[in-house]
Amino acid sequence: MSAMAATDGNPGDVVSGPERTQLADLIRDRRSELRESLDTFAAKAVDPDTGTRVTRGWIYRLETGQKVTPPVYEELVALAAAARLSVERLQDAAGAQFHGVEPLRSGTGEAVAYVRKLDQLPPDQRERLLRLIDSMVAPQTGDGQ
Template sequence: MAAKDGNPGEMTSNPERRTQLSDLIRRRRAELNQGLDKFAARAVDPVSGVRVTRGWIYRLETGEKVTPPVYEELCALAAAARLPIEAVQDAAGAQFHGVDPLRSGTGEAVAYVRKLDRIPPEQRERLLRLIDTLVPPESDEDR
């Protein structure tokens, strides 16, 4: 909570608005060159069949209030965005719960991960393949 009117004893209940998931989905839709309808049609969890509606995605992207997504909805968003579920979970955790997944990493690791978002998608894929040759994934989920 932040102090209101400079008085430290008076607190407001409006924390800084976080937009990590909103930004991730909006940016990824643009990278995939997909309209909202096409993206929403693909937003289906492949395991449970749970769908994320066009309206929910629209409200998320435009900063309107949305119900925080459950795991199956995050899986649906990950499928539509063609992203690993971990990336979507991290963004949702940061936006809806204020969780910074990088806090526990070393300073060097955090710096590398933060730079990763600035690398174009095709170069990220090449970088991941290079990293996998240096440090093989521990399981199929890491691929």
């Protein structure tokens, strides 16, 4: 059983603060869009590779702003399966809610995809790509470049 699934309001639980509710909002809104009950959604919250499950109680506590333990990767995969969303989207929301890490934002979403692909390039290719971009769009002053 995962740490998240086993936690039920223990003193060591982490509180998701009221100002940071990105994952909670995403899951609550997505479950509503899918028109699924909490029971139905929780039954689908299973990582297909590891069998890790997210409990109904944890999802309920998340959605209602109660204390929850931040999810580990396999639990995010399970939630992504239930929500029918990419695990990356849930990672961004969880990072913002539990760790204060704001994901890169773009109106089209293309910037996020480019950054993720950039991380896969070797350092020399990243440097060449940056020089190419700089030749097309000059770096803005005051942004540390």
